[in-house]
Ligand SMILES: Nc1ncnc2c1ncn2[C@@H]1O[C@H](COP(=O)(O)OP(=O)(O)OP(=O)(O)O)[C@@H](O)[C@H]1O
């Protein structure tokens with residue numbers, strides 16, 4: 001297993017997460033449309049890659065990422081492009097199974113719109129002008145998967161919705177959700193085409209803002225939790241053992257507890273710095289060296305990893321009250337163990353943001369900055385790594 005930091009992983013670099021994978025597989029088997037929900041950098045894309053690389057019998061996965069798409073047409077175009085270009089489609093095309101009457105025209109039309117190399121020779125009859133969305137739906141309806149299932153993975157789906165909202169306004173964003181809901185629940189596709197969506201910004205807060213919760217109420221939402229301490233230990237060991245680092249279990253747990261929110265990404269950063277300390281100061285790694293490795297995580301050279309969080313946050317915050325509220329809130333939270341809900345409310349009032357702050361707060365929870373304390377009376381930073389980073393570089 002290589003220590004890949006920053007990009008989504010696949011193949012043997014994927015640290016298995018059997019519980020969440022099992023839940024997703026079960027939901028898919030039961031015919032659900034699934035939304036994978038987790039804060040930034042928790043491993044959503046890696047999970048999608050893992051599923052595509054390891055299909056169950058009869059499953060064909062197609063991966064699409066729609067982060068930069070900002071229109072309804074653009075969205076269906078991207079999906080069509082990925083479906084037509086997929087291995088599954090190519091295989092079916094070669095055996096001639098998918099080609100039915102009129103289907104070639106359709107492929108031709110879509111391929112003209114999406115501009116991908118076609119499967120085999122096709123006539124140049126462009127047929128009638130229909131929307132890419134209708135063409136794409138027809139394409140899916142006509143696909144003969146011989147009893148198999150096409151599972152379309154849409155990464156950064158929520159960004160697309162947000163982009164459409166920003167560029168074209170609320171009505172268009174709702175129209176997009178409406179059209180996609182129709183596609184997902186198209187009776188002709190039942191049992192043979194399913195979707196697994198995800199996004200790095202919260203779907204629920206966004207849909208609430210659109211007053212369109214009813215448009216997503218049939219999605220099966222699956223949370224991707226942080227790793228358990230045992231899982232994190234296991235991952236950490238796999239990463240450091242191959243570098244001949246000597247560290248006992250107690251010290252591994254000690255250093256992992258310092259992170260407090262056990263995402264693979266943070267475990268990997270820490271492993272990288274432990275290896276660095278091992279190389280400069282030697283093994284065994286004791287608690288003092290572990291502390292040094294933890295401090296090194298905040299070195300300038302790791303800044304880019306954290307900027308990814310902050311860039312996303314900055315992009316979404318409206319300048320003015322929302323921006324000021326969030327910054328003061330996170331500054332305060334970074335300097336105390338927990339921040340009382342009453343104080344959060346007071347801050348919103350102070351910044352003239354009291355009637356809107358709840359949705360913003362929900363996004364911060366979703367983004368992985370904060371979570372509610374067990375008794376529900378306060379908020380706290382999710383991860384001491386993010387907390388320290390915020391204090392050092394932003395606050
Ligand atoms: N199961 C895993 N095995 C190994 N590394 C992982 C795993 N999950 C996540 N990672 C690590 O965490 C980082 C983030 O993973 P990934 O890009 O899959 O997350 P994401 O939730 O899609 O992030 P984003 O919200 O930014 O799109 C990767 O660079 C990878 O190093």
Ligand SMILES: [Mg+2]
Pocket residue numbers: 008044045046155200
């Ligand atoms: Mg991702």
